[in-house]
């Protein structure tokens with residue numbers, strides 16, 4: 287139990303720093319309310335000793351009995367009011383601090399997640415990460431306010447009551463704390479098991495959120511393959527496992543609570559036995575015995591409440607660990623301390639003997655890859671699926687770093703430039719681009735990374751052959767796009783994506799299979815848009831389509847991460863090599879489909 291706790295304390299401790307005044311105020315209120323709690327049984331004890339047993343303590347001896355009674359009765363109200371007021375202030379203070387601190391943790395966690403490399407995101411599941419961001423942070427906050435704060439209050443009370451009890455009658459106090467070691471042992475042992483069960487539950491919840499998230503993100507595939515029952519079954523199974531772990535944690539904590547209650551009863555019986563004998567022998571006043579028994583009931587509260595809060599706290603601890611796990615991941619792609627701003631680049635690109643593998647020690651995807659492009663040149667990367675074409679694009683965007691060799695733009699190694707400024711200069715038109723649930727205008731404009739007016743957006747849309755279809759939408763540029771671009775066709779989405787890149791003043795563009803899945807009419811419009819986009823920019827077109835490749839100045843044919851053939855399209859076709867074979871295959875296919883169309 288202590289190691290995760292230490293880890294959480296070390297991880298989140300620094301977050302408390304900025305909130306010291308609030309936390310100190312809340313803690314002071316807590317200490318004050320604890321003192322009031324300690325005072326609570328005293329008026330009754332004074333009344334019993336002074337008025338009932340007829341042995342008024344010095345404090346009340348000089349007062350008339352009725353006035354003494356009135357003072358005690360007023361003290362009951364005053365103590366209760368002060369206790370309630372300070373407890374309220376401390377609760378509010380801790381709740382405020384909890385919200386502010388965990389709000390910061392959430393922002394940092396998300397920023398960190400966005401910085402983590404693609405390699406991490408390929409490994410992790412997005413549903414689980416979302417759960418960590420939303421649910422685990424919430425759980426930590428909730429536990430801080432509803433479990434941690436009362437627990438610290440209870441510990442303070444325990445300390446205070448033990449001190450008062452020891453001062454009143456140390457022999458009786460020792461009898462009272464006899465069961466404490468047993469309690470501590472039971473609590474620690476059970477606590478560890480409760481923590482394990484809670485951790486298992488959080489893991490199951492993460493898996494469930496991931497499955498649900500993935501299934502909903504790919505709902506089209508799920509529905510078209512009739513996978514709904516299988517997915518529902520998987521979710522049901524995850525849920526059942528999560529429930530089982532939850533019930534296990536609850537059972538353990540309920541068992542602990544029962545055990546604690548029994549031990550408290552034993553301690554109370556011992557104190558009653560020993561205490562009453564002392565009262566009868568005149569060694570203890572009845573009022574002091576009353577204070578003892580009341581304190582005893584209250585002093586085991588921390589332990590009893592620990593049992594009650596154990597599962598909540600353990601869950602929070604498990605949640606905290608899950609957050610710490612992510613925060614402890616170090617981004618693989620970071621700015622070097624001496625990294626410089628890229629500024630406006632010309633776009634001369636050079637790959638020098640680049641080796642790359644996705645996993646350390648794994649198969650090399652690129653092996654001694656060499657390629658040089660002059661500014662503004664348009665190169666098509668062609669080759670079979672898995673040849674390493676997209677990997678080249680990812681390396682150029684510095685989503686990964688090469689395992690060996692270097693990539694240079696305008697003579698700068700990519701690692702010499704800050705990541706943000708590099709990515710402003712290298713733009714990607716992905717195969718399936720993401721549109722946000724916002725207006726068409728915002729979807730285009732967001733890529734500019736600066737405020738842009740309607741005119742600029744429209745100009746970019748015209749370049750991307752998108753202006754006409756946008757104007758035909760119900761609200762033109764103000765039309766809100768459905769999530770995942772559901773209201774636009776593949777070709778229209780692709781053109782929005784081109785317009786986005788057109789707005790950016792970038793020197794290099796990477797087009798990753800930009801026409802895949804488009805029908806011939808759309809393909810033609812998109813290719814035309816891409817031609818406009820490529821003008822004045824160094825362009826990489828990743829494609830397995832020889833017709834699209836033939837649009838480039840140069841074709842680079844890849845196989846197994848190496849260049850096997852390169853040259854101008856016409857030259858390669860005339861040479862009769864691998865590209866020529868691909869070209870002929872596609873031409874024959876088209877001729878055949880043309881014949882079909884004619885039928």
Ligand code: ADP
Pocket residue numbers: 408644645651669670671672673674675676677678
């Ligand atoms: P292409 O774009 O030419 O189809 P890729 O560059 O996507 O090829 O992939 C090259 C090789 O790298 C393939 O064998 C593929 O399985 C592997 N690969 C691609 N992406 C990853 C990844 N994220 N993790 C591990 N291996 C990958």
